[in-house]
Amino acid sequence: MAHLSEENLVRARRLAEIYPKSRSALIPLCHLAQAQDGYLSEEAMEDIAELCGVSPAEVYGTASFYDMLHTEPVGRYVVAVCTNIACMLNGAYEVLEHAESSLGIGVGQTTDDGLFTIEDAECLAGCDLAPCVQVNHRFFGPLDAAGFDGLVADLRSGALADIVPAHGVLSRVDRSNGLEVDPVGDVAR
Amino acid sequence: MITNAAPIVTRRLGYDDSHTRERYLATGGYDGLRKALTLQPEQVAEEVNKASLLGRGGAGFPAGRKWSMLRKASIAYLVVNGDESEPATFKDHLLVERDPHQIIEGTIIAAYAIGATKAFIFCRGEFALGFERLIQACNEAYEHGALGPRIFDSEFSLDLVIHPGAGAYICGEETALIESLEGKRGFPRIKPPSFPAVMGLYGEPTVVNNIETVSNLPWIVENGGEAFAALGEGSSTGTRLFALSGRVNRPGWYELEMSKTTFRDLIFDPSLGGGVRGGGDVKAFIPGGVSAPWFGPDQLDLGLDQDAVGKAGSMLGSGSIVVMDDTTCVVRAAWRITRFFRRESCGQCTPCREGSGWLEKILQRIEQGYGREEDLDLLMDVCDNISPGVSWPPQQTTICVLGPSIPSSIASGIRMFRDEFLAHITGGGCPMGSH
Amino acid sequence: MTDIRARSSEAAEEMISITVDGTPIKAHPGELIIAAAEREGVFVPRFCYHPRMEPVGMCRMCLVEVSGPRGFSLQPACFLKVADGLEVLTNSDKARKAQEGVLEFLLVNHPLDCPVCDKGGECPLQDQALSHGPGESRFVEEKRHWAKPIEIGHFVELDRERCIQCARCTRFADEIAGDAEIDMSARGDLIEISPFPTKPFNSYFSGNTIQICPVGALTAAPYRFKARPWDLEQVESTCTTCSVGCRHVAQSSAGKLVRFLGIDSDPVNQSWLCDKGRFSFETLYGEHRVTQPMLRKGDALVEVRWHEALAAATTALRDAQAADAASIAVVGGARFSNEDAYAWAKLAKSVLGTDSVDAQLGDGLPAETVLGLPRATIDEACSARVVILLGPDLREELPVLFLRLRAAALANATKLVEISPVETSLSSLAEVRLSYVPGESRLLAEGLVGDSEQAEAEGDALEDLRRARALIGDGSDVVVVLGRPSLAESGETIASSAAALHAGLPGARFLSALRRANVHGALDMGLAPGVAPGRVALASASEELTREWGELPLSAGRDATHILQSAAAGDIAVLVLLGADPLSDFPDRSLAKAALERVPFVLSLATNLDASSSGATVVLPVTADGERSGTTTNLEGRVSRLAAKVATPGVVWAPWIVATEIGARLGAPLGAATLESLTDEISRVAPAYAGVDAALLGDADRRDGVVVPFDKSLVASLPRPIDPIATPGITSVFEQGAPIRVGTGEPVGGQSQEFEVPNATPATALVMSSAVVVAPRLDAYSQRLVLGRSLYDEGTLVETSPSMQGLASSPTLRVHPSELAKLGVTSGDKVRVRSASGSVEIATTADESIDRHVVASRFTQDVAGECDLAALIEASLLATDVRLETI
Numbered sequence A: 001m002a003h004l005s006e007e008n009l010v011r012a013r014r015l016a017e018i019y020p021k022s023r024s025a026l027i028p029l030c031h032l033a034q035a036q037d038g039y040l041s042e043e044a045m046e047d048i049a050e051l052c053g054v055s056p057a058e059v060y061g062t063a064s065f066y067d068m069l070h071t072e073p074v075g076r077y078v079v080a081v082c083t084n085i086a087c088m089l090n091g092a093y094e095v096l097e098h099a100e101s102s103l104g105i106g107v108g109q110t111t112d113d114g115l116f117t118i119e120d121a122e123c124l125a126g127c128d129l130a131p132c133v134q135v136n137h138r139f140f141g142p143l144d145a146a147g148f149d150g151l152v153a154d155l156r157s158g159a160l161a162d163i164v165p166a167h168g169v170l171s172r173v174d175r176s177n178g179l180e181v182d183p184v185g186d187v188a189r
Numbered sequence B: 001m002i003t004n005a006a007p008i009v010t011r012r013l014g015y016d017d018s019h020t021r022e023r024y025l026a027t028g029g030y031d032g033l034r035k036a037l038t039l040q041p042e043q044v045a046e047e048v049n050k051a052s053l054l055g056r057g058g059a060g061f062p063a064g065r066k067w068s069m070l071r072k073a074s075i076a077y078l079v080v081n082g083d084e085s086e087p088a089t090f091k092d093h094l095l096v097e098r099d100p101h102q103i104i105e106g107t108i109i110a111a112y113a114i115g116a117t118k119a120f121i122f123c124r125g126e127f128a129l130g131f132e133r134l135i136q137a138c139n140e141a142y143e144h145g146a147l148g149p150r151i152f153d154s155e156f157s158l159d160l161v162i163h164p165g166a167g168a169y170i171c172g173e174e175t176a177l178i179e180s181l182e183g184k185r186g187f188p189r190i191k192p193p194s195f196p197a198v199m200g201l202y203g204e205p206t207v208v209n210n211i212e213t214v215s216n217l218p219w220i221v222e223n224g225g226e227a228f229a230a231l232g233e234g235s236s237t238g239t240r241l242f243a244l245s246g247r248v249n250r251p252g253w254y255e256l257e258m259s260k261t262t263f264r265d266l267i268f269d270p271s272l273g274g275g276v277r278g279g280g281d282v283k284a285f286i287p288g289g290v291s292a293p294w295f296g297p298d299q300l301d302l303g304l305d306q307d308a309v310g311k312a313g314s315m316l317g318s319g320s321i322v323v324m325d326d327t328t329c330v331v332r333a334a335w336r337i338t339r340f341f342r343r344e345s346c347g348q349c350t351p352c353r354e355g356s357g358w359l360e361k362i363l364q365r366i367e368q369g370y371g372r373e374e375d376l377d378l379l380m381d382v383c384d385n386i387s388p389g390v391s392w393p394p395q396q397t398t399i400c401v402l403g404p405s406i407p408s409s410i411a412s413g414i415r416m417f418r419d420e421f422l423a424h425i426t427g428g429g430c431p432m433g434s435h
Numbered sequence C: 001m002t003d004i005r006a007r008s009s010e011a012a013e014e015m016i017s018i019t020v021d022g023t024p025i026k027a028h029p030g031e032l033i034i035a036a037a038e039r040e041g042v043f044v045p046r047f048c049y050h051p052r053m054e055p056v057g058m059c060r061m062c063l064v065e066v067s068g069p070r071g072f073s074l075q076p077a078c079f080l081k082v083a084d085g086l087e088v089l090t091n092s093d094k095a096r097k098a099q100e101g102v103l104e105f106l107l108v109n110h111p112l113d114c115p116v117c118d119k120g121g122e123c124p125l126q127d128q129a130l131s132h133g134p135g136e137s138r139f140v141e142e143k144r145h146w147a148k149p150i151e152i153g154h155f156v157e158l159d160r161e162r163c164i165q166c167a168r169c170t171r172f173a174d175e176i177a178g179d180a181e182i183d184m185s186a187r188g189d190l191i192e193i194s195p196f197p198t199k200p201f202n203s204y205f206s207g208n209t210i211q212i213c214p215v216g217a218l219t220a221a222p223y224r225f226k227a228r229p230w231d232l233e234q235v236e237s238t239c240t241t242c243s244v245g246c247r248h249v250a251q252s253s254a255g256k257l258v259r260f261l262g263i264d265s266d267p268v269n270q271s272w273l274c275d276k277g278r279f280s281f282e283t284l285y286g287e288h289r290v291t292q293p294m295l296r297k298g299d300a301l302v303e304v305r306w307h308e309a310l311a312a313a314t315t316a317l318r319d320a321q322a323a324d325a326a327s328i329a330v331v332g333g334a335r336f337s338n339e340d341a342y343a344w345a346k347l348a349k350s351v352l353g354t355d356s357v358d359a360q361l362g363d364g365l366p367a368e369t370v371l372g373l374p375r376a377t378i379d380e381a382c383s384a385r386v387v388i389l390l391g392p393d394l395r396e397e398l399p400v401l402f403l404r405l406r407a408a409a410l411a412n413a414t415k416l417v418e419i420s421p422v423e424t425s426l427s428s429l430a431e432v433r434l435s436y437v438p439g440e441s442r443l444l445a446e447g448l449v450g451d452s453e454q455a456e457a458e459g460d461a462l463e464d465l466r467r468a469r470a471l472i473g474d475g476s477d478v479v480v481v482l483g484r485p486s487l488a489e490s491g492e493t494i495a496s497s498a499a500a501l502h503a504g505l506p507g508a509r510f511l512s513a514l515r516r517a518n519v520h521g522a523l524d525m526g527l528a529p530g531v532a533p534g535r536v537a538l539a540s541a542s543e544e545l546t547r548e549w550g551e552l553p554l555s556a557g558r559d560a561t562h563i564l565q566s567a568a569a570g571d572i573a574v575l576v577l578l579g580a581d582p583l584s585d586f587p588d589r590s591l592a593k594a595a596l597e598r599v600p601f602v603l604s605l606a607t608n609l610d611a612s613s614s615g616a617t618v619v620l621p622v623t624a625d626g627e628r629s630g631t632t633t634n635l636e637g638r639v640s641r642l643a644a645k646v647a648t649p650g651v652v653w654a655p656w657i658v659a660t661e662i663g664a665r666l667g668a669p670l671g672a673a674t675l676e677s678l679t680d681e682i683s684r685v686a687p688a689y690a691g692v693d694a695a696l697l698g699d700a701d702r703r704d705g706v707v708v709p710f711d712k713s714l715v716a717s718l719p720r721p722i723d724p725i726a727t728p729g730i731t732s733v734f735e736q737g738a739p740i741r742v743g744t745g746e747p748v749g750g751q752s753q754e755f756e757v758p759n760a761t762p763a764t765a766l767v768m769s770s771a772v773v774v775a776p777r778l779d780a781y782s783q784r785l786v787l788g789r790s791l792y793d794e795g796t797l798v799e800t801s802p803s804m805q806g807l808a809s810s811p812t813l814r815v816h817p818s819e820l821a822k823l824g825v826t827s828g829d830k831v832r833v834r835s836a837s838g839s840v841e842i843a844t845t846a847d848e849s850i851d852r853h854v855v856a857s858r859f860t861q862d863v864a865g866e867c868d869l870a871a872l873i874e875a876s877l878l879a880t881d882v883r884l885e886t887i
């Protein structure tokens, strides 16, 4: 095993241990690898396969089921514009079109400077903020074209560094406890 | 924001720091758990039975009944469903970010009542901040002695895992969620035989409860099931967190006593929805998430009551209400909802996988002015092949109910707005102008 | 042969009643609705369901109405099990509409490229669209588009546009093969079948996914665009790539074999084939195929007519016989049919007068061991209480036996105890693995079954031994799978271990794991020293045999190792190679070379010009699989039929005809004019084959073959009907007019006949040696070599099949990391390996699973190559001790 950093390997092994079966850690481990690299690299998937006791093809097949896991590199900021019903009724497609034209890329594409990737997202559960946008899974809204430009400017200037961590980072807090209870007859690993 | 009863699950949200341990403990946090631990598990379950707490995840099944169906075995799991992805639903998002300790406390109480040996909270991955706060709260709960061995020096021990989702609506469906929690693709399982209570996580008996459902438990234990049941009416007891969105002036969450408020009040009351955005009329509204058939202005005076909405041909579902006004193109609305189901179908069942895409394409064609008159019958027949009879409650040709949710908006949309669909076809596009 | 008919009638008492479309039927408890209905002739359409895999109920094609507490509802017939009183409507308006709906949905994104699709004409989607579809599609929009096709593995190409997401392929790879090298990726209508981006789908069993794909999404690279189903002809035959003897259908187009498909033979391969067997027909058309007799003139082999070649051979044989019959030796025959082997055994022993005959090449076990031990069938092994594995890595040598045992172990139908010097593909499924140092397996066997534990065992090894002893208990219902764990240790040590197991566990039965296709048939026919046909000693040959054979050799013959040793010493005048290539296959390469250099006259019957035949004096071209008829006997003793599908190229003869011709020229006609008369002669003279004549084997109900000795008191299970949706290619060809001809003769009628069979009791069972054979202790500076075969090697089959060429991996030496560290080298570095007989340089791989006293690699047939590990083996030693040196 080579790809995950020393530190992340420690985290990874702990993750694999807190579940009754290590395969359950597959998705948390994908998030971990994505937090390290910004996306899910092939090398990382091979590490995860070993940690979870499955084949690399199964890691790839599983990861690709989920929208948040990217098996190709993405921008530093993944900007997800929700266009589902509540946002659409409040102008989401206009925001999305503005995002595309102002960043000069289409949905699923990344700007040449590697900063932004745009996604056309399904409902993000931010309908009270409609039209709402997530950047690396942090919420912003309601947004119009001007608001979107302001958001992009803040991201570029680093003004949002405290709120928006690098792509792939979900929690900046680690679990501090291992599992301590040993329930009788727990499912064998 | 709260009208007729004191809030339960949002009682702490007036504070900016409602998510912190300090605030939680200062506002009676973990008192419910302490009390629960002085009771027998069956007594706790009995309080929840008395409360007749309906599940808040969408299906509205009584929590107490669900617990009593758990297969007796030496291992049992509790899985708390925080995958909240039903469009227009954002109540669990709120609870995760603003009161994570309450979820954890509710989870521990539920685990105690059912005798779970391990608990999991499945948190939607896109709730990154909420997930972080849940992890933090979980760490704190261990430090506080509320989790781990011998909780609060009782005989009860429990470990809790906060598990992140990774972006797939279908993982809100309880058996898909279990698959996902097992590290697999989120393919729902076939029921029977895979009822979670019988063969759930790792094949063991499992209870799946929604985040809002368990968030009610500390209050119910503290105040008694009867106090909860005294709120609301009939089978719709207690308060419920409603998410209002769409064409309204004050979109947001409102915790309301069940049954007592009408949709009209919710949308128009100045302390609630504050009326239609732009001042127009309500053309249609969705009473419980996009899986639910639409209602028209005629149903505005129905109460927010599970049975009443069910009888009227739809569902209160996830408690999210979307308002469409007279600027809304219903074909486009139906198309967007169908597109959602197409993108979120897990892809196992042919009718759901292929039917959703086909319906989306037909709707898109109609919306863009390339519809044919026979398309309306075709839409209905394709719907019929996904959900025979296109009736409510739906029948299905699929494994899970995502499939039969697809026809909801199309069938109710055509039923209520056939003329508007036809106008798109005969007029070569949207009569309200291009989008 | 298990008594399945008898069992199912017993079970009839426990059967439950359901109604299907109003008709009451009986069903087995726990049976799926789809299977119960089908048995009664009601076909429910399906795609994802495959009778050999766990149902998933995904495609929804099999929706039927089923009664329940709240009335009828649509349920997948492939997933729901029967329950007493259940009512099923497969053809109601509602069920039909649901089925038509699903079919229309499937066609929404399915391209209409049937005219250019390999599956067109044998496609379950096409067929069921006609039988259960709505007739026309109302879909007018643009379909989904993907680049097509993409190569996902060595043999497999994927057209994603045609895929209907039934997951048969991914489930096969994971569930059946245990190689989850492909999985579904993405979600919803974007689902595709994907290998890992950097790891192709090269499972040994990948071809099965092509066979079970219900559309043209997965196609075989070697078959693409080769034929249309309606141009195919087919016969049912037996695969002769290894000794499992999988039943298959051989299909040809324009006189050329183009495809093998696995038949669902319940007792044998249950519809699966390995890729080597599936694509083995390519060897018929390789560039080294021999199609004309050849005679050495000077340095060159020159093509000649048969009479010239035969004259040269006969002269050499006659001269040698006149001098000393014992100077004639015959090696090989393990790839021939039973009739070929029998004719050659008869020629050698009764005409040429030599008993120095051996079907094996020093890579098997003594004939007395194989023939003398009580036997078990594959089914019996798969349901035995305990299976003891003492043999090769089955996945590498007997792939479908590996699948069967893997499935049995996973289903907990049996428990595995493995005795092996290195881990194998079944180790992870074994309850206990007992590791031994090559040459010392006898000690372990004694420890396992003796009165006392092995004296020296301690620690974990002792713990494991105790667990194994407890599992094995008194040995009842135990099956030992017996073969050669390594070619670098002598078969005698393994035979000795088998003797110990047999003595200690008198109730245990044995399933031979020798690899070469018809090695068991050849031994049964007498192609071994001291052995007469029918598993009896030559010395106790029956009257029947002496009547047919006449005089028998007086002096006991030599086995292959001793033949080669005599040859190297100059004592062999004529060496006959029956489709054998000792230069490549005999473990002791130096001995084989020395022998072949020294023998003045080598007569080789060959399909391909291999290392040994290239140096022969006379090469006679013989038939290959697909061109020949006859019978073959698999590792469990199942006799089944071989069928010729295509004409032979050039002037190729069957080996039995060659024997007959030579006999005639020597003035001793063998007396059999037809193949069938040989089959019948075998059934008369070979006690174990009593009653198994051409008529019995020709019976349509015997398509799964007959296990010998044939016990007529057992009722055979009927062969499974061929399932058009599970194995599409077979039935469609059948329906288009080419019958599934079975076996040798003309199509046979479908009626079962009564056979009069004499009771078969072998005259004198062969007596195996009970000697203790253990290699000398390993010295402190050496390690012991383990060489096992791998499926893809440098052998003739792989080398002459275009799509298999190059699949053999380059060998590395697997060494425990600490041993590498001692040497100061790291994994990947080359080392020199030195044994008593030679040295080679080879790259290393660190491997924690390898015992410190052992180094392991794969057996190579790279005769002229740089890294020929066989050069390290010395046949006269019981084990191969090596020392590693840095370079």
Ligand SMILES: Cc1cc2nc3c(=O)[nH]c(=O)nc-3n(C[C@H](O)[C@H](O)[C@H](O)COP(=O)(O)O)c2cc1C
Pocket (backbone or CB within 6 Å): B054, B055, B056, B057, B058, B059, B060, B061, B063, B066, B081, B082, B083, B084, B085, B086, B169, B170, B171, B172, B173, B174, B175, B208, B209, B210, B211, B213, B214, B400, B401, B402
């Ligand atoms: C397609 C689909 C999506 C669902 N999504 C959610 C969800 O996001 N959150 C949730 O709690 N329940 C969801 N459910 C319902 C769950 O299957 C389950 O009924 C619920 O979590 C049980 O909790 P409760 O009894 O507390 O309501 C969904 C169901 C379906 C069919």
Ligand code: SF4
Pocket (backbone or CB within 6 Å): B170, B187, B188, B344, B345, B346, B347, B348, B349, B350, B352, B353, B398, B399, B400, B401, B402, B403, B404
């Ligand atoms: S109905 Fe749709 S989402 Fe549900 S299991 Fe079937 S394909 Fe998946």
Ligand code: FES
Pocket (backbone or CB within 6 Å): C045, C046, C047, C048, C049, C056, C057, C058, C059, C060, C061, C062, C063, C076, C077, C078, C079
């Ligand atoms: S769902 Fe039964 S055959 Fe596919």
